[in-house]
Amino acid sequence: MKPSGPLDRVAGAHDAAVLAVARRGEPVARTGLAEALQVTPQAISKILSRLSERGLMAELGSVSFGPGKPTTLYGIVPESRRAIGVHLTRTRLHGVVADLTGQILERREVEIDRGQPVPELISVLASAARDLARHGAGELLGVGVGMPGPVDPVAGVPLDSSSPTDAWRGASIRDLLLTELDMPVLVDHDSRAALVGESWSQPGLLDNAVLVLAEEGLGAAMRLDGTIVRGAHSRAGEAGHTVVRMGGRPCPCGRRGCAQAEYLAALEDDDQELAAEVLATVVLNLVRLVDVDRVVLGGRSIYAHHQVTMDAIRAALDRGLHAGAHGHVEVLLSTRGVDLIAAGAACEVLEHEYGLPSALVGPAAL
Template identity: 35%
Template sequence: MTGGISGGGSGGISGGASGGISGSAAAARGSAGAVGGTPAVRGTAGGVAPGAGVNLLALRSHNAALVLDLLRTAGPSGISRLELAERTGLTPQAVSKITARLRADGLAAEAGRRASTGGKPRTVLRLVPEAGHAVGLHLDRDELTAVLCDLTGAVVAERSARLGLGAGAEAVVEGAVGEVESLTAGVASVLGVGVALPGPLDHARGVLHRVTGFPEWDGFPLRDALAGRLGVPVVVDKDTNAAALGVAVGGGGSAGSASAGSAGAVGGSFAYLHLGTGLGAGLVIGGGVHRGARTGAGEFGHQVIQLDGPVCGCGNRGCIEVLCLDAVGRGAVEEAARVLGAGAANLVGLLDIDLVLLGGRTVAAHQEAFVRGVGAVLEERALREGVASVVPVRVAPGGARGVAEGAAQLLLAPLFGRGEG
């Protein structure tokens, strides 16, 4: 394909004192070290394959990220160079050099002209969404969901398959590779694949630990296995962290929407509670995903709240996860919601978060009951403690593919200086 983003020479993206974009392989590793210095790729008829393009994951200059993010949030109407300079604090000369590189590499384009207060009309620039794509892959316990997102985070294609973690590593990797290759066939500038699945796992190395219910995955190098087969950078994170990241940066846009990647972002500190085939939490503190030093944060479902309760898949008794799922299985959804509320109240008391978001297929099947039940427990706690305002409870945006879209943001968000944590 000739539409890829080329690197090297005068047409490449390079760093400099002017605030340009650094394209070094070292920078491509990102803040968590999950993305290696794999070259960028271009789509072929057979799916993703190595190419000669510049690695967009290496566009880690702070100044360039500021400009790219403003281009993204401006949407199709665009933004002028003068406005970019005013909002970033960069000099007009630095902005001109950065935008010239972005235009040369196909990332930005003119969006018309805008009247100015004096002098000639200003040229406005916009992000080119189709200049790059990321795959988001959600590996659940019993199914696989894959989405292809453009630079704004808008979903342009999706696939799903009845393939769960219980099929074993070889089958899951083979199935995942097949779905990604089908999804990216003929697509130019594939940045890489973000993979989200139940934890615990090591986000930095892309290695799984003892996934609850599937201990045979312990120690499996999922990132390297997929990267070796696909030839693109791969980032692995917990499903709850990916979903929380998608919410934090404003993912969840649909194809054709304006500025889909920047709409609806949730700021501040919040907890995303995911109740599906299991239960976990994604924590966003001060705008960034809180993973912990060993990606151990958010193992919310395995808080023990009933010492003599039923045995959980993790080996403990009375975990919130097993109590919630048992109640749902008995048709006692209101009971499950109050159990989930007890755990949410613990998080609110411990972290003083601003918002609780609920997601996952079990919540989706009983949205009103869970929002009402969790909210009631938080309200009761607030009344006991004399707190004037109750932490709100809402259903998370993104719906059934929210985790997969968040997984794509594992690749996209760092390009725009977002989602670091």
């Protein structure tokens, strides 16, 4: 029964909001921010001086519009902070360092043997992180890890996976990496990381959005009213195991007609059209349920045929929502390509430290 915002959680809410506006890249001014945040210009002055003191923002100069004292412009200082992000799969590790705005400064890629035992995995992770840490300037905030399958972001533990003989299952990757690196570590589901990454660099745009990720499986993440949805057990977004064809193809999960089973089967038959139709159904169901106005698509499986897929989904949405007269739903392809999840994991660290408090509801710990 904890209130959403005791003073110590709200402390800095306005500071974070100013930082979010500044993240867009354009210089910001006192009056505009006051308008945007619905506070007095005087409050913005105090906020900006706090942020400047922390090195997050800096005065850029001043411009004069007509009569009166010229406006002082402020801007974010991207190189003041950094975070490392890692996309971890069973066969590959893709790592990046990103600055405060989420811009990628450097990349690393490492192959992993399938079924690699946990201690080796940790040392590969740690050495990649240490390597990446040598690039860029500014305080290093921590390491984010995005991985497929359900993950407990508080404990940093992969939960059950489809293969019960999983070497990583139940391993506290977070704690092991934390002791190895002596640096905050945040572990989360890959699609959630991806959505955080997409929205960090375009603040406000994806406040009501879903991201559908098609890598080896099919996953989703949602941001509703600006808040990332985690769910009661941090398992929100298992779109791959929602049933779209009752009585359809059997799925390893034990049910029939799961979206993922139908999608993978269509790909196996090289039926791009059917695969896109399954994806479109998943997207439409999501839009109907949570009423988002933007949908982002990403993942290797989508990049391979993105033109066909995007067209099919856009067409299906136009057909499906026309009768309902939903406002237009924008369908976007991820802006980050193969860096999607690694960049997102880095942005999760940034968001944890400097994001709006509303984005942080629910369990997530560094």
